[in-house]
Amino acid sequence: MPSFTTLYLGYIVPASTLLPIGYGFFHYKQLTPGLRAVLTYLCVAFTVNCIAIIFSHSNNLPLLHIYTIIEFVLLARCYLFIFTGSTARRVLIGMAIAFPVFAVLNFLFIQNIYTYNTYTRPIEAIVFIICSMLYFFRNDTETQRRWINVPNNWINAGILLYFSGAIGQFAFSNIVGAVAPLEIALLIWILHATLVLMMYISFTISFWKCKLL
């Protein structure tokens, strides 16, 4: 019988992606273009997760480097639907071009592709923390409905919670991986997985609220 940690990290949390994916496809016609972009991101995340599980017997960290680039581009695309101002859109598109270039340079010349990308992933986290905070500050005066009934609020809450909580883990992954006892490393990964799970739950709520509109 696999341990709870193995079940949680290896199956429960990766499978939890199917919750928002299943709900999103079932109510696809009622989703806004922005939420359909989030659904695309979730599908890619699930696919990459599955590939990572298949290759988990060996060092599958190169997949994380590639996934980070794809995740950045897809989430930046989601924010293009949220931020409609021309300046914001130009900045997002610029970052969606510059970040992949930086990430590729990082694993080619700066960090080993078989180690955690502790430079690019925290930068990605900072970018999306700023995007979600900007969304919340911009929406401070745009109140037409209760907070819980706005789908985009749930998307940004999920993104903010995940990237804020995990940025420390992103930055210190290599150190923790190299020197931490297994129990501590697993604890940190469980915390990370819980943040992922909370993000997927808030995406599901977002799809549900969109259907109700």
Next chain:
Amino acid sequence: MQAIIDNIYIVVILAMGGTCMLVILFLLLHVRNQNKLLQQKQQLQQNAISHQKELTLAVFTSQEAERQRIGSDLHDSVGAALSTLRLSVDQILAMNNDPVYKQQFKSQIDKIITDVRNISHNISPAILKLYGLAEAIDELVMIINQTQQLHIVVDMEADGILEALPYPTSLSIYRVIEELLNNTIKHANANGAYLKLYRTGPQLSILYTDNGKGLAAGNKKGMGLLNITNRLEVINASWQIGHPAHSGFYININI
């Protein structure tokens, strides 16, 4: 070095947990703030609607006061002057022996007196204040039926409620019914109308229909209909215009 490594684990775990709690706290405060703003916005909208209603009520009140004044002036001065004229004409006609001429002259003056009386009454229906809404409606319907422009059938099944209505509400209802009948006569190409006043629980309901051409789909509200809906809003009534089973004009009002 071991101590530094131990501290790094604690730092990472604390950073993750601490940041999580800060984000959750931020989100909760944001939700509370947004809901407060939404409540304030809704309150402001409500205040604006109330203010608009008060303004509309003030307009109607001053309109009614003006109508009352004109009605009184018509009745007291013009009506009285016409009656005096009639007496004078009687004396002049007494000197003229042509009976046809006398009759024509008298008939014309009588008609003017009746018209002025009707105008004075229509502008400010004294019967509403004196005898109540039911009597005022009956008289209005009788006057229109007499002109044979329209045949109106009235079902009065709300006697208990009508007497209990405050005067401003009764007046608004009277004006609404007056406007509905005017609209039917002027625009509907109808020859019959039906008016029913009845109880729906504690509420007064008014059903009005005619056998005319009805409202065209997507028709913009004319001044008459706008006046009706404004008056109904002021007395906090709800209404439904149009019914799929009825081709003529249809309105059901709940007060």
